[in-house]
Amino acid sequence: MKKILIAMTALLLSTHAMTEEADAAEVAPSGQSTLEITITNIENAKGIIHVSLQNSPDGWLSTDEDVKTFRDVSQEITSTDDIVIVIDNLPEDGYAISLFHDLDGDLELDTNFIGYPKEPFGFSAPMGMTGPPKFDKAVVEVAGEKTSVEIKLN
Numbered sequence: 001m002k003k004i005l006i007a008m009t010a011l012l013l014s015t016h017a018m019t020e021e022a023d024a025a026e027v028a029p030s031g032q033s034t035l036e037i038t039i040t041n042i043e044n045a046k047g048i049i050h051v052s053l054q055n056s057p058d059g060w061l062s063t064d065e066d067v068k069t070f071r072d073v074s075q076e077i078t079s080t081d082d083i084v085i086v087i088d089n090l091p092e093d094g095y096a097i098s099l100f101h102d103l104d105g106d107l108e109l110d111t112n113f114i115g116y117p118k119e120p121f122g123f124s125a126p127m128g129m130t131g132p133p134k135f136d137k138a139v140v141e142v143a144g145e146k147t148s149v150e151i152k153l154n
């Protein structure tokens with residue numbers, strides 16, 4: 001009986017030692033990046049700029065209320081200076097960025113009768129010939145410590 005106990009203890013000790021070794025060798029994966037968005041051409045010193053990140057083509061610019069954006073950030077505007085919005089703790093991935101300047105603060109991008117925006121807007125790519133850029137065009141690869149992009153309001 002005593003022999004068995006010693007053998008078991010030895011086994012437990014060796015298992016424990018192995019686990020500790022594995023822990024020590026493991027490098028903490030960061031996978032957390034920062035995206036820095038500089039917004040230029042702000043013409044109205046009022047309202048709020050709403051920024052949305054989308055990491056899937058399906059949800060890109062969807063008007064379906066069930067579709068969630070990956071991350072939303074809002075920034076109050078009090079001057080026409082360029083602003084920098086910093087979004088951190090982002091998993092490394094590709095994100096398409098859409099934003100608009102909500103001048104009247106109703107949380108919506110106001111449009112005219114043909115659906116064209118009446119409030120300034122921007123994407124992480126130039127406008128396409130027939131409308132907003134496709135997800136693939138607008139996608140920004142966020143990787144490493146920090147990724148910076150500049151978006152000009154239209």
Ligand SMILES: [Ca+2]
Nearest residue numbers: 102106108110
């Ligand atoms: Ca609005």
